[in-house]
Amino acid sequence: MPSVAVVGCGLTKFGKTDKGLIELLAEAGLKAIDDAGLDGIQFDDVLVANMASGEFNGLSGIANALVGELSLEPAAAIKIENTSGSGGAAVYVGWQAIASGKSEYVLVVGGEKMSTKSSGETAEIIASLTHLEERVHGITLPSLAALSARQYMQFYGAPREALAKVAVKNHDNALLNPLAQFHKKITIEDVLNSPIVCDPLRLYDYCPITDGAAAVVLTTLENAKRLTDNPVVISGIGFATDYYSIQTRKRLDEFPAVRRAAEKAYRMAGKKPSDIHVVEVHDMATILEILQCEDLGFFSKGEGWKAVLEDKTALDGELPVNTSGGLKAKGHPIGATGVAQVAEIFMQLQERCGERQVDAKCGLTCNIGGYGNGVVVTILEVMRPC
Amino acid sequence: MPSVAVVGCGLTKFGKTDKGLIELLAEAGLKAIDDAGLDGIQFDDVLVANMASGEFNGLSGIANALVGELSLEPAAAIKIENTSGSGGAAVYVGWQAIASGKSEYVLVVGGEKMSTKSSGETAEIIASLTHLEERVHGITLPSLAALSARQYMQFYGAPREALAKVAVKNHDNALLNPLAQFHKKITIEDVLNSPIVCDPLRLYDYCPITDGAAAVVLTTLENAKRLTDNPVVISGIGFATDYYSIQTRKRLDEFPAVRRAAEKAYRMAGKKPSDIHVVEVHDMATILEILQCEDLGFFSKGEGWKAVLEDKTALDGELPVNTSGGLKAKGHPIGATGVAQVAEIFMQLQERCGERQVDAKCGLTCNIGGYGNGVVVTILEVMRPC
Numbered sequence: 001m002p003s004v005a006v007v008g009c010g011l012t013k014f015g016k017t018d019k020g021l022i023e024l025l026a027e028a029g030l031k032a033i034d035d036a037g038l039d040g041i042q043f044d045d046v047l048v049a050n051m052a053s054g055e056f057n058g059l060s061g062i063a064n065a066l067v068g069e070l071s072l073e074p075a076a077a078i079k080i081e082n083t084s085g086s087g088g089a090a091v092y093v094g095w096q097a098i099a100s101g102k103s104e105y106v107l108v109v110g111g112e113k114m115s116t117k118s119s120g121e122t123a124e125i126i127a128s129l130t131h132l133e134e135r136v137h138g139i140t141l142p143s144l145a146a147l148s149a150r151q152y153m154q155f156y157g158a159p160r161e162a163l164a165k166v167a168v169k170n171h172d173n174a175l176l177n178p179l180a181q182f183h184k185k186i187t188i189e190d191v192l193n194s195p196i197v198c199d200p201l202r203l204y205d206y207c208p209i210t211d212g213a214a215a216v217v218l219t220t221l222e223n224a225k226r227l228t229d230n231p232v233v234i235s236g237i238g239f240a241t242d243y244y245s246i247q248t249r250k251r252l253d254e255f256p257a258v259r260r261a262a263e264k265a266y267r268m269a270g271k272k273p274s275d276i277h278v279v280e281v282h283d284m285a286t287i288l289e290i291l292q293c294e295d296l297g298f299f300s301k302g303e304g305w306k307a308v309l310e311d312k313t314a315l316d317g318e319l320p321v322n323t324s325g326g327l328k329a330k331g332h333p334i335g336a337t338g339v340a341q342v343a344e345i346f347m348q349l350q351e352r353c354g355e356r357q358v359d360a361k362c363g364l365t366c367n368i369g370g371y372g373n374g375v376v377v378t379i380l381e382v383m384r385p386c
Numbered sequence: 387m388p389s390v391a392v393v394g395c396g397l398t399k400f401g402k403t404d405k406g407l408i409e410l411l412a413e414a415g416l417k418a419i420d421d422a423g424l425d426g427i428q429f430d431d432v433l434v435a436n437m438a439s440g441e442f443n444g445l446s447g448i449a450n451a452l453v454g455e456l457s458l459e460p461a462a463a464i465k466i467e468n469t470s471g472s473g474g475a476a477v478y479v480g481w482q483a484i485a486s487g488k489s490e491y492v493l494v495v496g497g498e499k500m501s502t503k504s505s506g507e508t509a510e511i512i513a514s515l516t517h518l519e520e521r522v523h524g525i526t527l528p529s530l531a532a533l534s535a536r537q538y539m540q541f542y543g544a545p546r547e548a549l550a551k552v553a554v555k556n557h558d559n560a561l562l563n564p565l566a567q568f569h570k571k572i573t574i575e576d577v578l579n580s581p582i583v584c585d586p587l588r589l590y591d592y593c594p595i596t597d598g599a600a601a602v603v604l605t606t607l608e609n610a611k612r613l614t615d616n617p618v619v620i621s622g623i624g625f626a627t628d629y630y631s632i633q634t635r636k637r638l639d640e641f642p643a644v645r646r647a648a649e650k651a652y653r654m655a656g657k658k659p660s661d662i663h664v665v666e667v668h669d670m671a672t673i674l675e676i677l678q679c680e681d682l683g684f685f686s687k688g689e690g691w692k693a694v695l696e697d698k699t700a701l702d703g704e705l706p707v708n709t710s711g712g713l714k715a716k717g718h719p720i721g722a723t724g725v726a727q728v729a730e731i732f733m734q735l736q737e738r739c740g741e742r743q744v745d746a747k748c749g750l751t752c753n754i755g756g757y758g759n760g761v762v763v764t765i766l767e768v769m770r771p772c
Contacts, residue, residue, distance in 0.1 A: 054438055061467075061468070077627045079467040100487075
């Protein structure tokens with residue numbers, strides 16, 4: 001099985017824009033192709049991660065539209081959907097394409113153009129991923145996160161401030177990311193005084209609505225060695241699902257699918273949590289960053305909140321988490337997120353992150369579809385010249 | 387690279403139903419698992435081909451929903467979308483998963499529940515795959531097929547009756563397929579007297595609106611040999627795109643993406659058109675069956691219509707085409723179609739087609755996304771015991 005490498009990435013500015021979905025996808029895709037130095041190369045596959053182009057933009061067949069926009073015919077073109085985990089799923093499919101030996105160059109582009117709809121319509125589109133029998137009772141992703149937060153705080157004695165600190169840290173990181181949606185320093189008091197969304201979580205505990213796109217170019221390690229002096233390989237990748245119905249789960253303060261996906265990725269890479277130097281997790285709400293850091297094995301169960309308060313996950317901490325600003329402050333254009341996470345780790349490993357650069361040779365991403373329904377964990381490693 | 391085999395299939399009845407989308411997907415999936423004799427097996431991937439669950443059914447994350455319905459956690463769950471070519475794209479991704487060595491058992495389920503919307507709403511959902519700059523002028527898939535028919539008839543002197551004969555043949559075949567939507571014998575006069583949709587094409591030239599699902603189980607050839615005496619392998623598979631914008635294409639009476647996808651599949655399988663014994667093509671409109679048969683290399687350009695009139699593509703002809711009844715008479719639940727095509731060829735090669743059985747050791751499917759935008763061609767072969 002050929003080793004699979006990342007050789008380029010590109011992102012649009014995240015935030016609200018007048019650009020259309022296909023334009024955003026094309027911008028990120030072109031940047032990634034340029035970044036890889038592969039202009040003019042015939043790609044085998046163009047994979048587009050996106051949740052709801054039909055509902056948000058009245059568009060289907062967007063992978064073919066992107067191929068047309070980038071003149072990449074006759075590349076295979078497929079849209080990959082796993083709700084908010086679409087980006088991770090597309091990287092997973094792209095990895096397979098190279099690993100099967102069938103494909104040599106794969107362009108993975110994720111994007112979402114969400115600002116076309118009112119917040120009520122957007123909430124309805126996003127709620128379409130919940131179980132119908134639970135949706136009728138009014139369950140939404142924000143309300144599930146609040147239930148998780150309540151259970152975690154009560155069970156492990158975590159203070160409300162620890163959750164707020166996640167938002168503060170991620171806003172601090174986003175200040176150093178020119179493409180992030182928010183460039184605004186906030187304090188714990190700002191979070192605690194922001195409007196209640198679902199008690200105990202408040203507006204500043206949640207990621208925003210975002211337009212944007214992100215892309216990575218995948219190829220064989222053999223090609224990567226010709227293209228760059230410090231190739232980055234996907235040394236581990238795991239995908240796992242959990243019960244679709246939330247009422248079937250034992251607890252809401254842990255994500256078994258994160259654990260299972262991570263186990264697969266660690267096993268494949270021959271790594272353990274302490275080998276990881278930088279992490280991008282799926283902080284749709286502040287509590288989720290803490291839960292994932294525990295389920296990924298970085299901190300013991302119930303201890304993750306302490307690591308946040310002790311600045312262990314800060315940019316200069318022992319394990320920097322969400323150096324990009326995370327979903328919270330970089331923004332969360334649904335289909336883009338899993339791809340943007342891989343792009344951030346790729347850039348960190350290649351030492352291209354400017355002011356937010358950390359010291360790392362091995363990084364990990366955790367992208368979640370639904371509410372812990374389907375999870376993709378990737379482990380990336382840089383192979384520096386000796 | 388491990389050889390990839392099909393070891394089971396399952397289909398729901400095609401037509402209008404009160405069943406929901408997830409129920410249809412689960413029914414087809416369970417049938418395929420039973421058919422493969424793999425009840426209780428842990429699947430690595432569950433791939434769901436579907437175009438528009440959001441627009442038709444208010445559902446996203448349907449791959450995870452299906453995993454939940456079939457208790458297949460923690461299998462990876464991904465929705466694959468390539469408009470009407472979603473099924474072929476999902477088989478392509480499933481093939482890669484096995485070929486990469488990462489996955490041992492993959493369940494591919496395609497389905498669409500379309501009867502939830504009015505025909506006007508449905509037309510709008512389907513038109514979402516056309517280029518925005520062309521859509522504003524009112525272009526639709528049925529109108530494009532009519533332009534192709536007009537160009538083909540004028541250029542090659544094909545009589546209107548030849549197109550009608552495709553519908554007659556496929557209705558004849560569907561009479562022998564218990565799961566087909568239509569069980570109604572029609573005549574050439576019936577087609578020519580049916581209401582005009584887009585001149586020169588009439589109602590009976592087009593496939594209907596359909597609810598339904600189809601599934602196949604993929605695994606390694608090694609596993610297949612243990613499971614069955616006559617394993618069927620996917621010996622060739624090709625995926626190619628054409629210009630997204632229709633005005634960029636040279637002609638409308640040929641599909642370059644069909645040719646390119648077929649070239650890849652033939653090369654991989656080491657086969658030529660004359661080696662193929664049975665075919666399922668994407669007859670969204672009657673003219674499309676003729677064009678594909680030419681672009682796949684079965685008949686010279688401009689000669690395909692003669693083959694139809696001479697009954698060469700009939701059930702007892704030299705190359706039976708659409709033994710299932712095709713999209714025209716079996717029905718076209720969009721996401722299901724590419725999977726249903728592979729299921730039909732699989733059953734033909736395993737001699738399980740009852741009254742519509744033909745003599746075949748090698749078959750081919752051609753599944754089209756958009757209007758020739760993205761095409762997947764697969765070649766399947768049975769390995770009979772000597």
